[in-house]
Amino acid sequence: MQKEISTLENNGTWSMLQLLEDKKALGIQWVYKIKYNSDDSIERFKARLVVFGNHQVEGIDYNDTFTPVGKLITVRAFLTIYAVKNWELHQMNIHNAFLHGDLFKEVYIKIPFGFSKAGSG
16 A cells, blocks of 8 residues: 555645635545465455545536546457567566556545655644
8 A cells, every 4th residue: 555655646646735715625446456476376456545536516517527448359459469560578577557547627535544744734
């Protein structure tokens, strides 16, 4: 969890601010996952911080809710092309996959439990 928080802070994902009285902070939660090796032994434990988006109200809290995601059929197509062309393929591990986009409005979230700065609210 500390690694996730550190990565978000290092990427400049957010800034800690005192919440203004007329603003509302969205809730958050940790999502945990266990990654396994091919022999079913545990490789590592993962934790991701996600924001509750289900409390938003159309016209007030959000405009667009679309997030592009790669589909399995697309991955299979790429792998087929690589196999047919006999191209070299490498795998890489992304420690913190984050969709970078431009936000044009302020979004406030609650501070994750156990992580706070002195005097934060």
